[in-house]
Amino acid sequence: xxxxxxxxxxxNANTPGYSRQAVRLEDGIYIDSSPGQLGSGVNAAEVVRYFxxxxxxxxxxxxxxxxxxxxxxxxxxxxxxxxxxSSADGINSALNAFWADWQxxxxxxxxxxxxxxxxxxxxxxxxxxQAVQQDLERLQGQADDVISTEVDSINTILKTIATLNAQITxxxxxxxxxxxxxxxxxxxxxxxxxxxxxxxxxxxxxxNVTITTRAGQTLVDGSNAFRLAFEAPxxxxxxxxxxxxxx
Numbered sequence: 001x002x003x004x005x006x007x008x009x010x011x012n013a014n015t016p017g018y019s020r021q022a023v024r025l026e027d028g029i030y031i032d033s034s035p036g037q038l039g040s041g042v043n044a045a046e047v048v049r050y051f052x053x054x055x056x057x058x059x060x061x062x063x064x065x066x067x068x069x070x071x072x073x074x075x076x077x078x079x080x081x082x083x084x085x086s087s088a089d090g091i092n093s094a095l096n097a098f099w100a101d102w103q104x105x106x107x108x109x110x111x112x113x114x115x116x117x118x119x120x121x122x123x124x125x126x127x128x129x130q131a132v133q134q135d136l137e138r139l140q141g142q143a144d145d146v147i148s149t150e151v152d153s154i155n156t157i158l159k160t161i162a163t164l165n166a167q168i169t170x171x172x173x174x175x176x177x178x179x180x181x182x183x184x185x186x187x188x189x190x191x192x193x194x195x196x197x198x199x200x201x202x203x204x205x206x207x208n209v210t211i212t213t214r215a216g217q218t219l220v221d222g223s224n225a226f227r228l229a230f231e232a233p234x235x236x237x238x239x240x241x242x243x244x245x246x247x
Contacts, residue, residue, distance in 0.1 A: 001044035017188030019049040021180055049180040053203065056187065060194040060201060067195045075143060082135040091132060094125040144230075150196055151230040157193050161186055161211065162225035168207025169223075179207065 002023045012018040024047075028040035085092040101118035108114050164186040171179040190211070193199060198214040204222075211220040219226055 001047070005047055017184050017191070019051045019180070019184050019187070021047055021049050024048050046178055047180060048178060049183065051183070051187070057201065060191065060199065063191065063194045064198045068198075075139070078139045078142075079136070082132055082139065091125070091128045094121065094128040097121040098125045148230045151228045154193065154196055155225075155227050157189050157196075158211075158220050158225040158227070161189050161193070161209075161220050162223050164189070165207050165209055165220070166223040172206050183207075 005021050005023050009020050024045045025042045026045045028043050030037040098121045101121050105114045105118055164182055168179040168182045171177050200212045202210040208222045212218050
């Protein structure tokens, strides 16, 4: 049994989510004899996995933070490109020309050429603002598509975790088998989930885990999973998006 477990560890050295395993050994039964009890060797009591819950909790927290800042960085990069004022066609250049024309017009109110130039620069400013607005709306649409896709992915993960909870409970409730493979699979899914949203993870024992949002909303409770739904604004003046929980 020990050789099999060691071979399995070596084979899965590069497998994502795999936790190193070991055989827990215990004394065999003793036989009464003269001059005393004689040991019968050693028995393989169980196969255990090395998994630190405290370290894993710290990893999940930092993974959520890293992914949140990475997403913010990537979105702000897109906004920065839209608002790039190094170009002569940017809003800043159009505004400078617009206000300069107003100053010139104030000094020469009867000059028709100055008025014409002001109208032309006003039109250029309008076009520049509209171009930026369209680009920002395009970025917003892309962000909405990403959120919608991520919500679907999260729902799949939550459902799979709930299924694994039930399988682990069935496997371990007899107390004779450790569902090491199933636990590794669930831990990998929880890491994927933490990379998509902030979560709290509570292990209730026997495979029954509870996963909630940082706000306390339940996502998974044992074999029950709750579904997230992405909803766009319900009114034109509502400048926000909601992700809601549904059973």
